[in-house]
Amino acid sequence: MKLPLVMGSVLLVAACANPAVIDRAKQGRAGFASVENGARQAVGAAPAWNQSASDFEETRRRVHAMVNGKTVSADTAVQVALINNRGLQASFAELGLSSAELWEVAMGPVPSVGISISGLAGDVTRSLEATIVGTLLEIATTKSRTQIAEIRFRQAELAALGDTIALAVETRRAWIEAVGAFETSSLIGRTQGTAEAASELAVQLGRTGAMNKADQAREHAFTAELAAERAAAQLEAQLAKEKLLRLMGLWGSDTKIYVPDALPSLPGRPRAANNIEQLALNNRVDLKAGKLELQAIAMDYRLTGQTRMVSDISLAAGAGVERANGATETTPSLGLEFEIPLYDTGPLLSKRGQMAYLKAANTLAQTAIDARSDARMAYRELTGRHSIARHWRDQVLPLRNQIDAQALLTYNGMLTSTFELIADAQEGLGARISAAEAKRDYWLSETDATAAIWGGPVSLSGGNEE
Secondary structure, eight states, rough: OOHHHHHHHHHHTTTTTOHHHHHHSSSSSTTTTHHHHHHHHHSOOOOOOOHHHHHHHHHHHHHHHHTTBBEEEEEEHHHHHHOOOOHHHHHHHHOOOOOOOHHHHHHHHEEEOOOOOOOOOOOOEEEEEEEEEHHHHHHHHHHHHHHHHHHHHHHHHHHHHHHHHHHHHHHHHHHHHHHHHHHHHHHHHEEEHHHHHHHHHHHHHHHHHHSSSHHHHHHHHHHHHHHHHHHHHHHHHHHHHHHHHHHHHHOGGGGGGGSSSSSSOSSSSSSOOTTHHHHHHHOOOOHHHHHHHHHHHHHHHHHHHTTTTTTTOOOEEEEEEEEEEEEEEEEEEEEOOOOOOOOOOOHHHHHHHHHHHHHHHHHHHHHHHHHHHHHHHHHHHHHHHHHHHHHIIIIIIHHHHHHHHHHHHHTTTSSSSSHHHHHHHHHHHHHHHHHHHHHHHHHHHHHHHHHHHOOOOOOOOTTTTT
């Protein structure tokens, strides 16, 4: 009896499986540890992968405790976004799909077994057939296909990390823009109160004839312009805050959060590294993914070239067992089918593989050039923005403060009028708004430097916007 041939075929198929890869791929959060570690290193916050109702409920409670009715810092906003943004959760699900595909490939081809028992009335003949159908190509190339699937899985890990970093960068930028807008609104509001007092005084002086209508109109126009500027600043602040809420994944009662009225003070020196270009080449997620793409293309076309002459090979191994009148006869069966193409596809596949590899290689080279340029520009912008903001802080504002102090002294000494005091305040407002904007631009450039080193959207003033 040749049933061992059947079992041997089963063992051959089973031997294709890679236990180590299978154990790694079938984990519920396969690949997520590398995403967590990379995010901590790049943006200082760890994402969470919510996969069940209890996970989402726990995250909801955690987020509510972190933000509800509180003033949210930039770090808190980023952390909430990384655990609560549903778009990022979808990206993690893509990572899960990639691990499932790796698991499936690592398992190898699954044999199919068909068993049939037949008999006729009055006839004691019974037939039992066991047939194992596999694909020789799949069996022969399981190892290579598993290696390619592992590369694709590593690319999925990098894609999830890239999405995490991008969300963190966008959230921090949105926080900076929101706080900067509220700071501008606050600066305008301080001057607006004084302007309204001057406008009311102009009305009273006009009634006594001490101020003509043209001068009254100038004071009223300044007050009205300030009101319009403050309304625009408040609108910008609210829109920026709404963008921040969206990135953080907040809705309903959890939108009742606050942001500070002013951005942090300018640091003593710019937080920039002289070796930022090398850091970008070492850490950029898109560069790592591009290198993996080259490996995958090379392996894929090498595999295709090895099997191009055989379009389909299938193996049918089994044994037919016939029992009649107490006697048993076993007949082994082995079927091998293959097809030779009508033309040799070798040159075609060779050219296709060569062009695909050249495309990926040149894309990677250009990405590296862009990354180096982004890093250099980020460094120059960061140091330049710090210098500009420091100039406003250390040179312009002290002079404006001296002017305001002297204007107040002369006003108190009745040497100047209220309207001259207001004119000086108007000029001082412009300087303070410019200083606040320069400080905001510095903090934005610091966020862009993070994106230039690790990946994510870069919005350098003179660079590419990704």
